[in-house]
Amino acid sequence: MPSFFSELRRRNVLRVAAAYALVAWIIIEAGSVLLPTFGATEGVFQVYVIVVLIGFFVSLVLAWIFEITPEGVKLDRDVQPPPGAVKKQKTAMNYLIIGLLAVALGISITFNVTGIRGSEEAVEPAGAKKPAIAVLPFTSLSNEPDNALFADGIHGDILTQLSSIGSCKVISRASVMEYRDTTKNVRQIGEELAVNSVLQGSVQRIGDNVRINVQLVDAESDINIWAQSYDRQLTAHNIFDIQSEISSAIAVALETTLTPAEQVRIAARPTSDLRAYSAYVSGRDNLSLRRLEPLRRARENFEQAIAYDPNYAAAYAGLAESVLLLENNHQDLPQAEAFEIARQNLDKALELDPDLADAYAVEGLLESRIWQQTRIGRGNVEAETAFRRAIELNPNHASAYMWFASLRDGEERDDEAIELFQRSMELDPLGRVPYTNLPTLYAQRGKNEEAIRLWLEAIQIHPEWPMPNQFLAQHLAGLGRLDEAMAWVERATDLSADQTPAMFNIRLFVAFGDMDRAAELVQTLPEDHPFAKYVDGVLLLLDADLRGALEFFSAIVDGAELSEGNEFPAGAAAQVAILVGDLKRAREFIFIDEPILREDTELQIDKFTVPSIVRLAYISQREGDIAYAQKLLTAALPVVREQPRVGWFGRGIHEVRILALLGREEDALTALRDLIDAGFREPVLTDLWSLEFDPFLQALRGDQRFADMVDEVNRSLAEMYEQVLEAERSGSWQELRAKAEII
Numbered sequence: 240m241p242s243f244f245s246e247l248r249r250r251n252v253l254r255v256a257a258a259y260a261l262v263a264w265i266i267i268e269a270g271s272v273l274l275p276t277f278g279a280t281e282g283v284f285q286v287y288v289i290v291v292l293i294g295f296f297v298s299l300v301l302a303w304i305f306e307i308t309p310e311g312v313k314l315d316r317d318v319q320p321p322p323g324a325v326k327k328q329k330t331a332m333n334y335l336i337i338g339l340l341a342v343a344l345g346i347s348i349t350f351n352v353t354g355i356r357g358s359e360e361a362v363e364p365a366g367a368k369k370p371a372i373a374v375l376p377f378t379s380l381s382n383e384p385d386n387a388l389f390a391d392g393i394h395g396d397i398l399t400q401l402s403s404i405g406s407c408k409v410i411s412r413a414s415v416m417e418y419r420d421t422t423k424n425v426r427q428i429g430e431e432l433a434v435n436s437v438l439q440g441s442v443q444r445i446g447d448n449v450r451i452n453v454q455l456v457d458a459e460s461d462i463n464i465w466a467q468s469y470d471r472q473l474t475a476h477n478i479f480d481i482q483s484e485i486s487s488a489i490a491v492a493l494e495t496t497l498t499p500a501e502q503v504r505i506a507a508r509p510t511s512d513l514r515a516y517s518a519y520v521s522g523r524d525n526l527s528l529r530r531l532e533p534l535r536r537a538r539e540n541f542e543q544a545i546a547y548d549p550n551y552a553a554a555y556a557g558l559a560e561s562v563l564l565l566e567n568n569h570q571d572l573p574q575a576e577a578f579e580i581a582r583q584n585l586d587k588a589l590e591l592d593p594d595l596a597d598a599y600a601v602e603g604l605l606e607s608r609i610w611q612q613t614r615i616g617r618g619n620v621e622a623e624t625a626f627r628r629a630i631e632l633n634p635n636h637a638s639a640y641m642w643f644a645s646l647r648d649g650e651e652r653d654d655e656a657i658e659l660f661q662r663s664m665e666l667d668p669l670g671r672v673p674y675t676n677l678p679t680l681y682a683q684r685g686k687n688e689e690a691i692r693l694w695l696e697a698i699q700i701h702p703e704w705p706m707p708n709q710f711l712a713q714h715l716a717g718l719g720r721l722d723e724a725m726a727w728v729e730r731a732t733d734l735s736a737d738q739t740p741a742m743f744n745i746r747l748f749v750a751f752g753d754m755d756r757a758a759e760l761v762q763t764l765p766e767d768h769p770f771a772k773y774v775d776g777v778l779l780l781l782d783a784d785l786r787g788a789l790e791f792f793s794a795i796v797d798g799a800e801l802s803e804g805n806e807f808p809a810g811a812a813a814q815v816a817i818l819v820g821d822l823k824r825a826r827e828f829i830f831i832d833e834p835i836l837r838e839d840t841e842l843q844i845d846k847f848t849v850p851s852i853v854r855l856a857y858i859s860q861r862e863g864d865i866a867y868a869q870k871l872l873t874a875a876l877p878v879v880r881e882q883p884r885v886g887w888f889g890r891g892i893h894e895v896r897i898l899a900l901l902g903r904e905e906d907a908l909t910a911l912r913d914l915i916d917a918g919f920r921e922p923v924l925t926d927l928w929s930l931e932f933d934p935f936l937q938a939l940r941g942d943q944r945f946a947d948m949v950d951e952v953n954r955s956l957a958e959m960y961e962q963v964l965e966a967e968r969s970g971s972w973q974e975l976r977a978k979a980e981i982i
Contacts, residue, residue: 370493371408371434372455374398376419380443385517390442392520393451393482397438400486400505402635403596406495410434411637411667413527429458432668436464438489449473453485455492465492475516479508504594504632510554515547519554526561529671529704531569531736537561552592559584560601567608568706569737570769574612581605596633599625600642607646613834614649614847622646637667641676648680651845656680669700675707682714685883690714691979705734712743714887715979719918721747722959726966726975738764745777750921750929751960754781773808780815780927789815793824796831813854814927817934822858829854844874846882846890850925853896857935860900872897885917892922896935907936908944920952 522540566577603625610618644659674697708731731740813828884891
């Protein structure tokens, strides 16, 4: 063995290996920067590295066999070096290696330390902006409705493909659809959507053929950047191939570089069945409307697409999203059923296509919804992982940012939630949901004027959408402006396809003291509505039959599995049990209503659990465990004081309750005075009792100041109810609504 290594040294094989390794290092480092400059893909670079490595082994073989002499290259066995020549040759080789090492280190430092490689900022010129594009709805050049839907499908697919390109900002479908049949010019559209280019197109079906014309227009100069026409036979493969060609051509026109993964996603053919594709496109259109009947049709569309093509991954993701929205937005099916359907379809979608961004986004929504029901376990972490994967696959996925923001909201990470909502609105500047959820975050922070302004802006942008009207109403009620709240609920009800917005008026009528109107409204709930099964219990409450109501809600809770989402009857049962003095059952119901308290031996106290914590403290106090009650109340007080006093998320009444239960009556009366001055009127908007009969304020009832404040609140409520009745008599709610518009 020693003679072998001696021979390696004599023939300079080791020095050649070292020199080649350094040269290879330099070549690979340079190639990692230069090849992408010429548009080389990752595969080209891999071949490049393999060739360099093969050269390494070839050089070793040549070094063993041949020797370089003044007379030229000769076989090693034919060379007889003169004395001292070997030493000089080795010294020269050492200097060469040292020199190559210095060069290699210099290149490596230049590439990695100064940021020439691996830094997105470094490869972009100073002040460079990411290309931003809006893909306007394609025009159908045929009169048949099916052809218009077909044109929408082409448009939607191209938009989705472009959205997966990370180096482009792509405006979402919800926003660009607002420009269907618009008379605005490209410059106006570019300014409104904050884009520098606009894609326009038309689709015409002629028998078994299709013609697609597209043009990319500079939004500032209104000059065409690129245009192309495509005439193909109408097959699913041809349709998807055209879409891929268009997306790739636009990427080139916008001077962006597609990664290999992006190229694969753009070239994908999601289905080979035109019937399945047509059903999917219909489902996607209906899904975007978010209203009850369109969402029901969307579910049917996606189920039909799956029936035509059981391997259509996107259809499974669409079906999962439709059932989640039906449950969350309209309570159109039981929560447990919706979650199960969504889970099954998402598993299938990701089995068929592990890189489907829509599936990951909806999976994040599902995990987030499940976690926020109890806030137990790591569902929020799983939701975050899914959202991040969706955004990685589609950096322009506005819904993923929006749902991710809602998760951060549930985690009380408000700053991050606001940033994510703002990012969603950049991609979807005319979108609906961010315009309702972002102001909700401001309301949670007590920034009432900003919240109201944003809800009013949403109503102006989407005048046919009930949700911002409903959210605005709930916030105004929390601010003590109950007459204005009812005016906005009326508008939401007129716009809604179901009775969900009107149900908030039940609490408003109770606050006004009109139990008959509340009972009439309860009985209008359709039999197929998820809350219809609670009607009899609510009627018992309105009739002041507390023991009957307790039996009713107890039976529902006792007969249901905890996984079935029975928090509403459990919360109602807990409050009724407190009113009738059944403290043992009240505690049981509280733990069902707030499962995290059941699981957490330390009783987590945050803005979500404070109402239940106060109830537990009251129960403990009544049962004689004064020290434990004091501990809970003392821990809850600073949490409450960090929250807004009034508004939809106002916690001021809990501060009054805590102080009263702690025996600090003077502080409680002062807090109540401040709360009423801030606008608060009635806890019945969130609880089952009025201010006068609040069980937690028993210590204040003997004080005349408390009685005077109750009378003041009742007079204010009577005045507001007279405004409501006048609006009903005149048939106009505009005067009441106008009050919110003056901020």
